[in-house]
């Protein structure tokens with residue numbers, strides 16, 4: 527079966543880049559990306575591609591080439607569903623904030639709404655692909671909704687989790703380590719699997735397209751994120767031990783990363799991982815394990831989150847302790863707000879929690895991030911509900927110039943590993959700060975010796 531028309535529901539960090547790359551590589555397939563969020567769709571359609579709603583290196587160029595040719599962004603969800611032979615569901619699956627499983631389980635209401643909409647609109651057979659990260663056995667629920675429409679339309683459900691990393695999404699999509707497709711082991715299931723595999727085989731080598739059962743595929747995505755986050759928490763645990771023993775976590779990471787059994791990636795100690803996925807997916811995994819009565823399994827993975835929360839908190843505590851146990855009325859500059867470099871995504875960013883802690887201690891917090899807007903930063907703080915919107919605006923200043931951000935500061939905290947921070951004129955920054963001038967390097971980004979030579983008091987995560 528050769529697919530000519532694709533729809534993707536959800537024009538977010540996954541749907542947008544993923545479909546842009548599919549459209550780029552498959553010019554004969556019409557790709558419609560739809561979303562209920564009109565503002566987001568308008569931004570995807572902005573003539574000026576520097577205004578796309580998502581910042582990813584290389585994405586603007588891909589969109590520029592494919593948009594209007596075979597890539598379309600729209601709010602007409604029904605029309606796109608109706609026309610498509612294959613539908614990706616790429617909507618958000620946040621942690622539940624209410625009812626059973628509150629704070630742990632994935633909230634599947636957006637997924638269910640999509641399934642019901644597909645069931646309502648479809649008049650021809652469809653392949654429905656789970657692109658969102660979902661709890662194992664979600665396809666069963668989708669099947670139940672879709673197969674009971676009574677319209678005689680056939681739906682084949684596939685799981686095709688996305689492994690891209692924000693900040694390198696375009697490269698990850700163009701050159702994926704693997705594409706995973708979970709399908710039913712029936713002739714129709716296999717046919718659907720091959721139809722999707724054929725799309726990817728336009729640019730992904732055949733040996734990198736893995737086929738599994740639906741359940742293995744769903745669980746593999748949660749497992750991948752759990753393993754990645756576990757590496758971060760493991761090296762972060764060692765960072766605290768390095769600090770008290772006089773070791774250097776960057777040296778330890780290099781020493782262990784050269785062991786081919788361990789490997790060098792994801793061994794960077796930091797102020798803690800953020801992003802929309804790691805925490806929610808591990809909490810979801812913990813919830814699933816608990817719901818099967820596997821308490822030891824649940825506790826094992828939950829520790830990854832506990833360690834991460836500890837890392838964020840101890841960084842904030844370190845700032846307060848070092849500044850003579852009070853930051854009240856002191857200007858603390860946060861460089862970086864995005865959860866990592868090369869993205870404008872701030873979901874679960876460590877900076878949010880560190881800022882919140884400092885604001886509770888009545889610091890004046892000044893923030894600079896090269897890609898995150900003031901509106902987003904204030905929305906992130908308001909979302910915590912720790913204090914009123916008016917109080918947040920009174921205590922927080924967001925600026926567009928890093929030198930202005932650091933001017934007259936008592937301390938600077940590096941929250942995101944943006945490359946540009948390395949090359950700032952740190953001597954001038956030092957001259958313009960209160961003394962002693964403190965730097966808290968939450969990413970191990972700066973050359974500590976150079977910074978100390980200028981005159982700064984420097985704390986680098988994981989350096990004894």
Ligand SMILES: NC(=O)c1ccc[n+]([C@@H]2O[C@H](COP(=O)([O-])OP(=O)(O)OC[C@H]3O[C@@H](n4cnc5c(N)ncnc54)[C@H](O)[C@@H]3O)[C@@H](O)[C@H]2O)c1
Pocket residue numbers: 535536537538539540541560561562563566603616617618619636639640657658659660688689690691692802803
């Ligand atoms: N962000 C990542 O790096 C990443 C990586 C791999 C997998 N994932 C998974 O992919 C999924 C999507 O993540 P994201 O970061 O793209 O989320 P996102 O919040 O950026 O985008 C989701 C979009 O879906 C839209 N939406 C929700 N319900 C809809 C509906 N019924 N009809 C039309 N549009 C609807 C929302 O308006 C939103 O724009 C999640 O399950 C996530 O876990 C994310």
